Amino acid sequence: MSEMSPVGRRASRRKPLERPAPLRQVVTDEIADMIITGELQPGEHLVEQELAAQLGVSRQPVREALQRLHSEGWVDLRPGLGAFVHTPTADEADQLLATRTLLEAESARLAAANATPALVEQLWELQAVGEQAVAADDDAGMVAANAALHRQIMEMSGNKVLGELIALVDSRVRWYYRPIARSRGREAWDEHRELIETIAGGNTRKAGDLMRKHTERTRKTYHVRAAEAGARPAQNDADGRAQGLETA
Amino acid sequence: MSEMSPVGRRASRRKPLERPAPLRQVVTDEIADMIITGELQPGEHLVEQELAAQLGVSRQPVREALQRLHSEGWVDLRPGLGAFVHTPTADEADQLLATRTLLEAESARLAAANATPALVEQLWELQAVGEQAVAADDDAGMVAANAALHRQIMEMSGNKVLGELIALVDSRVRWYYRPIARSRGREAWDEHRELIETIAGGNTRKAGDLMRKHTERTRKTYHVRAAEAGARPAQNDADGRAQGLETA
DNA sequence: ATCCCAGCGACTGTATGCTAGAAACCGAGG
DNA sequence: CCTCGGTTTCTAGCATACAGTCGCTGGGAT
Numbered sequence: 125m126s127e128m129s130p131v132g133r134r135a136s137r138r139k140p141l142e143r144p145a146p147l148r149q150v151v152t153d154e155i156a157d158m159i160i161t162g163e164l165q166p167g168e169h170l171v172e173q174e175l176a177a178q179l180g181v182s183r184q185p186v187r188e189a190l191q192r193l194h195s196e197g198w199v200d201l202r203p204g205l206g207a208f209v210h211t212p213t214a215d216e217a218d219q220l221l222a223t224r225t226l227l228e229a230e231s232a233r234l235a236a237a238n239a240t241p242a243l244v245e246q247l248w249e250l251q252a253v254g255e256q257a258v259a260a261d262d263d264a265g266m267v268a269a270n271a272a273l274h275r276q277i278m279e280m281s282g283n284k285v286l287g288e289l290i291a292l293v294d295s296r297v298r299w300y301y302r303p304i305a306r307s308r309g310r311e312a313w314d315e316h317r318e319l320i321e322t323i324a325g326g327n328t329r330k331a332g333d334l335m336r337k338h339t340e341r342t343r344k345t346y347h348v349r350a351a352e353a354g355a356r357p358a359q360n361d362a363d364g365r366a367q368g369l370e371t372a
Numbered sequence: 373m374s375e376m377s378p379v380g381r382r383a384s385r386r387k388p389l390e391r392p393a394p395l396r397q398v399v400t401d402e403i404a405d406m407i408i409t410g411e412l413q414p415g416e417h418l419v420e421q422e423l424a425a426q427l428g429v430s431r432q433p434v435r436e437a438l439q440r441l442h443s444e445g446w447v448d449l450r451p452g453l454g455a456f457v458h459t460p461t462a463d464e465a466d467q468l469l470a471t472r473t474l475l476e477a478e479s480a481r482l483a484a485a486n487a488t489p490a491l492v493e494q495l496w497e498l499q500a501v502g503e504q505a506v507a508a509d510d511d512a513g514m515v516a517a518n519a520a521l522h523r524q525i526m527e528m529s530g531n532k533v534l535g536e537l538i539a540l541v542d543s544r545v546r547w548y549y550r551p552i553a554r555s556r557g558r559e560a561w562d563e564h565r566e567l568i569e570t571i572a573g574g575n576t577r578k579a580g581d582l583m584r585k586h587t588e589r590t591r592k593t594y595h596v597r598a599a600e601a602g603a604r605p606a607q608n609d610a611d612g613r614a615q616g617l618e619t620a
Numbered sequence: 621a622t623c624c625c626a627g628c629g630a631c632t633g634t635a636t637g638c639t640a641g642a643a644a645c646c647g648a649g650g
Numbered sequence: 651c652c653t654c655g656g657t658t659t660c661t662a663g664c665a666t667a668c669a670g671t672c673g674c675t676g677g678g679a680t
Contacts, residue, residue, distance in 0.1 A: 146451050147634075171661070182635045187662090191436055195443040197536075203394050204642065206662055219533040226478050226534075285467040286474075288445075289537055395664070419631070430665045435632090452671065454632060 151179055152189040159198055159209055160299050166211040170199060197296050214350060217300045221343040224297050225336055227290045228274065232319065232335035234281035236328040243280050244324040250276055251320060254313050266309060267298070273316060277323070277335075301346060308345050312338070399427055400437040407446055407457055408547050414459040418447065445544055462598060465548045469591040472545050473584055475538045476522065480567065480583035482529035484576040491528050492572040498524055499564055506557050514557060515546070521564060525571070525583075549594060556593050560586070 155175065158164045170190060172183045179186070190207040193199045199207045250273040257265030274294070278287045315338045322331045403423065406412045418438060420431045427434070438455040441447045447455045498521040505513030522542070526535045563586045570579045 173661075183662095184634055184636090188436070188439055191439055192443060195440060204640095204662065216533065219531045222531060223533045223537065226474065230474050283467045283470060285464065285471045285541070289471065289540075292537075293533070421631075431632095432664055432666090452632065453673095 147181060148185040148188040148192070151175075151181060151185045152192050154179060155186075155189055155193060156196075156198055159193075160302065164209050166209050168209045169205075170207040170209065172206070196292060198299075212296075212300050217346065217350070218343070220293060220297055220300065221339070221346060224290070224293045225339040225343065227286060227293060228278075228339050229332045229336040231274075231278045231281040231283070231286055231290060232323065233328045233332035234283060234286075235277045236323045236326050236331035238280055238282050239323050239326050241324075244320065247273065247276055247280075247320045247323065251313070251316055254316065258309050258313055270312070271298070277319075280323075301342070308342060312342070315341070395429060396433040396436040396440075399423075399429060399433045400440050402427060403434075403437055403441060404446055404543075407441075408550065412457050414457050416457045417453075418455040418457065420454070444540060446547075460544075460548050465594065465598070466591070468541060468545055468548065469587070469594060472538070472541045473587040473591065475534060475541060476526075476587050477580045477584040479522075479526045479529040479531070479534055479538060480571065481576045481580035482531060482534075483525045484571045484574050484579035486528055486530050487571050487574050489572075492568065495521065495524055495528075495568045495571065499561070499568060502561050502564065506561055518560070519546070525567075528571070549590070556590060560590070563589070 155164070155170075164170065172186050172190070176183045176186045190199060190201070194201040194207065198210055200210050201207055250269060254266065254269035254273060257269050271294070274290075278290050281287070315334070319331065319334045319338060322334055403412070403418075412418065420434050420438070424431045424434045438447060438449070442449040442455065446458055448458050449455050498517060502514065502517035502521060504510075505517050519542070522538075526538050529535070563582070567579065567582045567586060570582055
């Protein structure tokens with residue numbers, strides 16, 4: 125796999141080069157995926173040996189992956205005991221959503237300030253993709269398109285630091301939010317439409333407000349769903365572990 | 373953070389236990405300190421062996437420390453080549469300060485919403501410490517007191533996620549800002565005073581605005597200083613490496 | 621002289637070895 | 651039956667060992 129592309133080192137406008145992807149990165153993504161899909165349950169003890177064997181690598185890359193996942197909030201690292209899948213609490217989810225609202229609103233505000241016809245056109249394209257996903261009732265597609273749209277708006281803001289933070293917060297929001305992703309579909313994309321129009325018009329204040337309302341509405345939806353789930357007898361899995369958020 | 377739960381089983385309100393501090397943490401802090409103090413220059417290649425020998429540990433803890441420092445933005449990690457001290461650009465510094473403004477303003481707003489006499493009293497104590505440091509012309513003390521005050525306000529906000537992000541951003545800001553830390557002293561603490569009064573009064577909007585203006589002023593100061601430094605012939609060290617920020 | 625390439629040294633990425641300490645288990649005593 | 655103390659097992663943390671890669675250097679061909 126080390127075939128150096130004959131593309132040439134000349135006018136190579138390519139990235140540094142096509143890397144076989146560092147093993148630790150692969151492992152990180154893989155474990156994160158296991159957490160998101162629920163294969164690894166909240167609170168579960170992640171034993172390095174097991175994961176290493178399971179993924180066919182040594183403990184070292186697994187360790188590094190766990191460290192990274194820790195700094196991104198996916199796992200808790202108890203000194204001397206190892207890594208445990210982070211157990212989200214209702215409080216934390218709320219704070220996460222509140223913070224997300226703040227960051228996303230700012231990114232929309234800045235995006236409106238930097239709007240150009242070409243960039244706005246890209247937003248519309250992503251909007252179209254999203255609406256198609258809604259029409260096709262394609263859950264995964266909706267989530268992906270939603271992420272892509274928000275990401276594009278963030279990039280338009282021109283603030284990379286802000287972007288990093290949003291990426292950090294969003295990935296976790298998406299995890300918590302996953303069980304109820306379906307509930308907000310069509311309406312969200314209607315809101316997107318108005319938001320894009322406002323950004324195109326360069327109305328910074330309104331763009332920020334719209335995004336705030338948009339994400340705030342998502343937050344409300346989340347709360348309603350959480351309350352519903354909490355009111356019910358609580359659905360546990362075979363091991364008796366609670367599947368929903370802890371109410372603490 | 374410390375749980376306020378009145379429950380308290382037994383008198384064991386102590387922390388989990390006094391740990392000998394994981395080695396990787398010590399190493400992380402140490403390297404971060406070397407970067408902050410300039411012992412390690414921006415762009416410098418951090419060789420694991422060297423650092424390990426220098427700190428009297430093996431490569432393993434050093435590796436883990438570098439990974440963490442990477443995720444916190446202190447070093448860049450080029451696959452196959454290793455770690456390099458991050459070189460801040462003027463753009464990035466500006467984005468960092470802008471983001472900081474956003475986050476700090478929100479924390480002040482929330483702090484005002486959650487203000488209690490006891491908490492406000494703690495703020496005044498920190499304010500006193502800071503003013504003493506100013507009076508004594510104690511640079512390090514000023515920086516520390518400033519950090520402590522902002523941290524306390526953040527904790528009052530009750531949003532831990534927000535707190536983590538602020539911590540992330542602030543430490544880097546402090547690095548970039550270090551060369552010009554002296555310039556803002558007395559006036560900053562006057563602004564703090566007004567801010568605390570507003571928080572005590574529970575005026576959320578005004579608290580947010582004040583904090584925004586406060587950090588925004590810091591940002592302006594930074595720009596002025598950066599411009600001054602940029603205008604001059606540029607001070608280089610013995611190795612011919614630029615000491616200031618890159619203008620790119 | 622310039623360019624290419626082979627060989628070499630240095631450093632990262634990955635794997636394995638070793639040890640101190642925590643959790644779980646078990647059995648004896650109250 | 652519950653409690654307590656010792657023992658055993660398991661695991662993280664750190665150290666060390668091995669292998670792949672990158673960049674550099676020096677010699678030879680053009």
